[in-house]
Every structure is written in C-alpha cells, then in structure tokens.
Amino acid sequence: MPRLTHITGNRLLYYQHYGYDTKFNTDGYYTLDLNTRQEQLIHCDSNPYNVWDFQLDAHTTISVRADGIYRITTP
Incomplete structure (x- = not known):
C-alpha cells in the first residue's frame, strides 16, 4: 500500500511497500x-x-522510524 509523500508540478513522490x-x-x-x-x-x-515521513520541500524528507530519524534527499 503506497503512502503519499509529495506532489510537485506533475510528479508525485510516494513510498511503496509491497509485502510478501x-x-x-x-x-x-x-x-x-x-x-x-x-x-x-x-x-x-x-x-x-x-514509518512517518514529513516532506520539508520537493527534495527533502524526514523519516521517523523505530531505529532512528533519517533525512532522505531525492532528485
């Protein structure tokens, strides 16, 4: 089930977890x-x-997880 992250222009950024x-x-x-x-x-x-994702801008996501807080940058 995908988690919506951010829409910029005509591009949608999202997280997808497929499972088994x-x-x-x-x-x-x-x-x-x-x-x-x-x-x-x-x-x-x-x-x-x-996982809780917070979109700071079009290229930066802060991801809060059980094992820490991560900064994810995307193109």
Missing part, C-alpha cells in the same frame, strides 16, 4: 509522472515497522 508475494517487487520511494504515467524507483528502502 510470488512476484519480485522493490520497496522504496518512487516518483510517478502524472502526464506519462511512468513510475521510477528513486530510493530503495524496506522497513516493516511504522
């Missing part, structure tokens, strides 16, 4: 171009625990 399945998927932060509907993985990340 028979198909290989990569958990992490993705962008979706709303015009072309092209999805791109920009940061691999898998965390089975609760």
Whole structure:
C-alpha cells in the first residue's frame, strides 16, 4: 500500500511497500509522472515497522522510524 509523500508540478513522490508475494517487487520511494504515467524507483528502502515521513520541500524528507530519524534527499 503506497503512502503519499509529495506532489510537485506533475510528479508525485510516494513510498511503496509491497509485502510478501510470488512476484519480485522493490520497496522504496518512487516518483510517478502524472502526464506519462511512468513510475521510477528513486530510493530503495524496506522497513516493516511504522514509518512517518514529513516532506520539508520537493527534495527533502524526514523519516521517523523505530531505529532512528533519517533525512532522505531525492532528485
């Protein structure tokens, strides 16, 4: 289930966690171009625990997790 993170222009930044399945998927932060509907993985990340993301600007996310607080920068 994806978690919405940020929309800038026509690009949507979100976190996607897939869980277990028979198909290989990569958990992490993705962008979706709303015009072309092209999805791109920009940061691999898998965390089975609760994660709270706070978008500071179009390129910086603060991620609060059980094991610490992380700053994630994206292009």
